[in-house]
Amino acid sequence: MDTKTVRRALLHALQDLSRTDFDNFLFTILGRGGEPRILQVDLEGKDRAEVANVLLRTFTESGVKEVVLETLGEIRCNAQKERFAKDINEPSSTPSSTPSSTPVFSYGDIMKVECNGASLETARQDNLNFSGIRASHAMAETDLVEMITYIPVIKKVAQQKGIDPALIAAIISRSSRAGKTLLDGWGSFDGKKSNTFGLMQIEASSVGGVDRLKGEWDDEKHLCQATDILIHFIIRIKHKFPEWSQEQQLKGGIAAYNAGDGNILSYEEMDSKTSSGDYSSDVVARAQWYKEKGLF
Secondary structure (H helix, E strand, O other): OOHHHHHHHHHHHHHOOOHHHHHHHHHHHHHOOOOOOOOHHHHOOOOHHHHHHHHHHHHHHHHHHHHHHHHHHHOOOHHHHHHHHHHOOOOOOOOOOOOOOOOOOOOOOHHHOOOOOEOHHHHHHHOOOOOEHHHHHHHHHHOHHHHHHHHHHHHHHHHHHOOOHHHHHHHHHHHHOOOOOOEOOEEEEOOEEEEEEOOOOEEHHHHOOHHHOOOOOOOHHHHHHHHHHHHHHHHHHHHHOOOOOHHHHHHHHHHHHHHOHHHOOOOOOOOOOOHHHOHHHHHHHHHHHHHHOOOO
16 A cells, blocks of 8 residues: 555544544644654644644554554544545454443543542532542432433443443533533533533533634533543543553543543542542442442
């Protein structure tokens, strides 16, 4: 296959990525081990066509195929991976999309993640006089009636993204109490709309402004965008703390979804900069409750 054909296939794959997925692709490329390596200065300020040229120049025509297939797989862009493999006449090795009775989630087992549950500050939202896992479970149960409405779309998005639906539900419970705290789809404070949108509370500024938010506050497009952001942070934590277990990285990604990866400095103090100092621990406990009750 000539270089022009490989470049064309590569460019099509990069152009097909969303902004978040493209950022995840670049971050994963920069964090890959082995030689040759690409440095941040090689990619800084470059558009997708220029990135394609850098990849070809660094890895050569034969090497770039494996690198791109591997990277697209790691960031769970399986449709783009399949298309790129087809364009270059290579097997993608993407797992079959045939439904399985035992779903495989790419980012760790939420039931194996350690947690302490909600702080007393969070528990007081429901006038609880106790904290911890018991409080998280109680609040998850309080949101159950509203949550049932969203189970079908949560499952659909979770299957697309390779992430546990119970985790999406837990973030919805923690962030918006399954929509109960929203004002016309926006977060609210003292009766006024805030800058956070939807069931999973995306901060508008984090995606480049209100006009970059996708979908309605409670639909599939919103959940996909928010889950992409969550996955972005899980990947960043994975590369920031490669020595952590997969479940520790998952918990770190949850904390970073709330506080940013720059505020995750150690496993022991993971929640020190998150809302109420308990975000990841509370979300994990709620997710485990939804799993234990057989909702997902």
